[in-house]
Amino acid sequence: MLIADNRTVTGARTPRVSRRAGFWIFGAALFGLLAASGAPSPLYVVYQQRFGFSATTLTAVFAVYALALLLALVTVGGLSDYIGRRPVLAASLFLDAVSMVIFLTADGVGELLLARVLQGIATGAATGAIGAGLVDLAPPGHPHRAAVVNSTAPTAGLAVGALLAGALVQYAPAPTTLTFALLAAGLAALTIAILIMPEVAGRRPGALRSLRPRVGIPAAVRRRFFAAAPVLVATWAVGGLYLSLGPSIAAGVLHLHSHLLSGLLLFALTAAGSLTSFLLRDRPAERVMAAGCAALIVGTALSLVALALHSTPLFFAGTVIAGIGFGAGFVGAFRSLVPLAAPSERAGLIAAVYVVSYLAFSVPAVIAGLLVGPLGLLGTAVAYGTVVIALALAVLPASLRRAARGGITAAPASR
Numbered sequence: 001m002l003i004a005d006n007r008t009v010t011g012a013r014t015p016r017v018s019r020r021a022g023f024w025i026f027g028a029a030l031f032g033l034l035a036a037s038g039a040p041s042p043l044y045v046v047y048q049q050r051f052g053f054s055a056t057t058l059t060a061v062f063a064v065y066a067l068a069l070l071l072a073l074v075t076v077g078g079l080s081d082y083i084g085r086r087p088v089l090a091a092s093l094f095l096d097a098v099s100m101v102i103f104l105t106a107d108g109v110g111e112l113l114l115a116r117v118l119q120g121i122a123t124g125a126a127t128g129a130i131g132a133g134l135v136d137l138a139p140p141g142h143p144h145r146a147a148v149v150n151s152t153a154p155t156a157g158l159a160v161g162a163l164l165a166g167a168l169v170q171y172a173p174a175p176t177t178l179t180f181a182l183l184a185a186g187l188a189a190l191t192i193a194i195l196i197m198p199e200v201a202g203r204r205p206g207a208l209r210s211l212r213p214r215v216g217i218p219a220a221v222r223r224r225f226f227a228a229a230p231v232l233v234a235t236w237a238v239g240g241l242y243l244s245l246g247p248s249i250a251a252g253v254l255h256l257h258s259h260l261l262s263g264l265l266l267f268a269l270t271a272a273g274s275l276t277s278f279l280l281r282d283r284p285a286e287r288v289m290a291a292g293c294a295a296l297i298v299g300t301a302l303s304l305v306a307l308a309l310h311s312t313p314l315f316f317a318g319t320v321i322a323g324i325g326f327g328a329g330f331v332g333a334f335r336s337l338v339p340l341a342a343p344s345e346r347a348g349l350i351a352a353v354y355v356v357s358y359l360a361f362s363v364p365a366v367i368a369g370l371l372v373g374p375l376g377l378l379g380t381a382v383a384y385g386t387v388v389i390a391l392a393l394a395v396l397p398a399s400l401r402r403a404a405r406g407g408i409t410a411a412p413a414s415r
Contacts (some may be wrong), residue, residue, distance in 0.1 A: 022200065023137040025193050027149045029089060030130045032190050033123050034157030036096055036183045037065065038270065040103065040116070041164040041243045042263040043176060045251060046169060053109055055248065055377075059369030061112045062244035065120040066362035072124025073358075074213040074351050080129035082207035086200045090135070093191040094128035100184035106179055136200040148281060151331060155274035158243075161265045168262015175259075213356055216348030221340045225352070227398060230335040231289060232353065233360040234296055234391040235329040238322055240365040241384055242269050245377070253307050253375040254315060268316055272323025277331045285339075286403040289332025293392040293399060298327030300392075304385045307378055325392070330357070336402075 034159045044058050080088040106112050111299040134146035160184075168390035169175040170183075217225050246269075256262065299322030306314035334353060341349045365385065371380040 010209060010404075011314050019137055020139060022197050023139065023145075023149075025190070025197060026085075026089075026130050027153055028094060029126065029190050029194065030134075030149070030153040031149055031157040031160075032183075032186055033093070033096055033126055033130075034154045035048060035161030035164070036100060036187060037119060037123055038158035038161030038243070038266065041162050041266055042166040042169055042247055042259050043179065044244070045247050045262070046176065046249075046259070047106075047112060049275060051109055051112075054369070055190050055245065055372035056369040057109060058248070058365070059244045059365045061109065061116055062240070063362035063366045064113055065116040065123075066240070066358045067309070068117045068120025069124035070120075070355060070358040072121045073354055075085060075211050076125045076216055077128035077351075078210050078214075079125070079207060080132060082204055082210050084131040084203055085129045085136070086194055086199050090191050090194045092122040093187050093194060095120035095125075096190065097184045098185035100180040100187065104184065104213040106176075120232055133200055137386060148278060151281065152274045153185075153276045155270045155277065155327065159270035159274060162243075162266035162270065163263045166260045166266070167262075169259035171260070178267065207401045212326040213351070214348050215351040216345065217352050218341045218345040218349060219412055221337060221345075221349060224340060225337055225349075227395065228289070228337060229356055230391040230395045231329045231333040232356045233364075233400075234388045234395075235292065235326045236357045236360040237364045237384070237391075238296065238326055238388055239269070239273075240361040241381075242266060242319070244365040244381050245368055245372070245380070249307070249377050249381055250315075253381070254310060254312050256312060265316065265319060268319045269323040269326065272320045273327030273330075275347045276324045276327030278333065280328055284333035284403065285332050286399055287332070288328050289336055290396060290399040292327070292329025292332050293396040294325070295321050296329055297389050298397070299323070301387045301403060304382055307381055331393075338373045 041062075042063065047053075047061075048055075048058055059082055076088070095118055099115045099122065102111055102115040102118065106115065120323045131146075131150050133148055138146040164182075165175075165179050172178050177287060244264055247259075250256040250265055256265075276292075282292075299318050299320070301318075301324060303315055303318030306312075306318050337353065338346055338349060364387075368380050368384050371383065375383060
């Protein structure tokens with residue numbers, strides 16, 4: 001809990017920071033981490049031209065971030081419950097700032113891979129600390145504000161990071177240097193802000209035991225989990241394709257060589273997802289998931305038609321609709337599953353949801369990179385989009401039936 005005076009729970013003195021300010025500092029940290037994660041996407045084409053690597057290597061640079069994030073999430077994701085929020089979050093922000101410096105000085109693929117691995121570890125380690133800290137610091141009388149920030153800040157950060165990087169690459173001198181220098185400075189400032197805050201959680205024993213991965217699907221949820229899994233795969237696979245090969249497809253198929261437009265394309269997808277998650281936060285979960293599946297089908301199909309017709313406006317329209325499907329599909333699937341588990345089983349279930357999501361975010365993107373050689377960018381996009389549409393179509397009828405029956409029933413409070 002937050003102490004009333006200017007001491008942490010361990011007794012060390014720190015400057016006074018209000019509960020309200022602390023909440024928004026944690027929210028800014030989440031936004032900043034994801035902005036830094038989204039920034040490299042418009043730059044992949046620049047690095048590909050500079051270092052001369054293949055589309056497969058490009059998607060591998062993208063994918064190692066998601067895999068490192070996943071590993072950190074299921075191991076150190078709960079560490080802040082034992083050693084406190086501040087040390088975990090400050091260390092994560094500092095590590096992410098270091099990854100920005102490595103990007104800034106990179107002179108080959110090895111440095112790009114290292115930077116993305118460190119960035120993934122930092123983001124995965126921070127996710128649990130920030131999520132719990134936001135709940136700890138939520139303003140009295142507004143308990144749902146933490147959930148809103150947790151669900152919207154990541155995609156909003158991705159959107160702004162991609163757009164900022166695209167604009168800097170297009171118009172600023174030394175864009176790779178400037179982009180990562182600004183991000184490193186911002187992350188360093190957030191690190192300092194976290195360090196001057198009071199601790200919001202006490203220490204307790206069990207830190208080493210907490211590093212053991214806890215992933216599990218409760219028996220009562222298993223059938224529903226596997227029914228919803230195609231939605232998780234479809235939504236995150238779309239995000240993975242756009243954030244890895246999206247700028248390459250825009251340049252190679254639509255002949256959009258403006259880095260600003262590449263950043264705007266990624267902004268359109270992630271901003272639409274973030275706004276949708278916020279607007280539908282109180283709607284019935286099954287209806288939201290069904291709407292997400294429908295939007296994903298329409299948006300993906302429209303994007304493929306746009307690529308075949310070489311229509312940039314139509315492609316942006318399809319991207320926005322796919323982004324709506326991304327936001328609604330994931331938040332609907334997530335909220336349709338978690339209430340079904342008993343409280344003691346929810347951490348393992350949430351971990352399982354993110355395992356599926358981040359694997360879908362990374363592995364299909366690497367497969368797409370391998371397909372670019374034999375199929376070309378357009379053929380790869382068509383094959384990839386067809387699979388996404390098939391997954392969403394497989395789930396839509398059952399989701400509509402559950403929505404018509406009134407949605408989900410929460411699990412009992414205890415077993």
